[in-house]
Amino acid sequence: xxxxxxxxxxxxxxxxxxxxxxxxxxxxxxxxxxxxxxxxxxxxxxxxxxxxxxxxxxxxxxxxxxxxxxxxxxxxxxxxxxxxxxxxxxxxxxxxxxxxxxxxxxxxxxxxxxxx
Amino acid sequence: xxxxxxxxxxxxxxxxxxxxxxxxxxxxxxxxxxxxxxxxxxxxxxxxxxxxxxxxxxxxxxxxxxxxxxxxxxxxxxxxxxxxxxxxxxxxxxxxxxxxxxxxxxxxxxxxxxxx
Numbered sequence: 001x002x003x004x005x006x007x008x009x010x011x012x013x014x015x016x017x018x019x020x021x022x023x024x025x026x027x028x029x030x031x032x033x034x035x036x037x038x039x040x041x042x043x044x045x046x047x048x049x050x051x052x053x054x055x056x057x058x059x060x061x062x063x064x065x066x067x068x069x070x071x072x073x074x075x076x077x078x079x080x081x082x083x084x085x086x087x088x089x090x091x092x093x094x095x096x097x098x099x100x101x102x103x104x105x106x107x108x109x110x111x112x113x114x115x116x
Numbered sequence: 117x118x119x120x121x122x123x124x125x126x127x128x129x130x131x132x133x134x135x136x137x138x139x140x141x142x143x144x145x146x147x148x149x150x151x152x153x154x155x156x157x158x159x160x161x162x163x164x165x166x167x168x169x170x171x172x173x174x175x176x177x178x179x180x181x182x183x184x185x186x187x188x189x190x191x192x193x194x195x196x197x198x199x200x201x202x203x204x205x206x207x208x209x210x211x212x213x214x215x216x217x218x219x220x221x222x223x224x225x226x227x228x229x230x231x232x
Binding site for chain 1: 117120147148157158159160162165167205207209216217218219220221222223224225
């Protein structure tokens with residue numbers, strides 16, 4: 001089956017620093033990837049839609065300058081949390097939609113970010 | 117904006133019981149609805165996907181129904197087992213076109229515990 005990886009799986013950083021999270025589709029091409037965040041005991045909230053070669057589309061209320069998304073290839077999207085604060089601590093999950101398919105998408109295992 | 121609600125928030129049952137988990141959504145203009153399973157600290161496992169034109173889908177002991185006009189879906193789990201213990205998430209994909217097609221809006225989930 002199709003596999004999506006995320007790196008790192010866990011990261012701890014200090015307030016004010018930036019952290020980059022990678023989302024890779026390992027055995028398929030993904031023109032579109034989605035980024036979600038999940039707070040403890042809460043649902044997944046869509047942050048943005050990432051399209052290869054174009055600017056990401058952010059959901060209402062998500063700061064585009066704080067959560068930088070780059071989708072430079074058909075297998076890689078990155079989310080950079082800039083000037084991180086403790087309230088950015090969360091579980092970040094990506095999904096990748098197979099190129100040419102509308103509903104076939106696969107989720108990564110998630111990245112646990114802790115900002116101290 | 118699409119709102120997805122799941123009831124109950126938590127459920128604890130003895131092994132062998134048949135279960136019904138409920139999901140409702142506010143905007144019936146959906147492309148599909150999916151049910152996922154999430155184990156603690158882990159990513160998502162897709163269980164069932166129902167296209168907007170379909171009424172139900174089955175996989176093993178799982179059956180999901182969809183009533184798009186009333187904005188409801190149910191997940192039926194037959195003969196529950198301790199291994200079914202997890203959080204079950206319902207998500208809808210809005211219909212439409214463009215680069216954001218495939219994005220998902222999630223409910224908060226039902227935390228299921230099946231005890232031996």
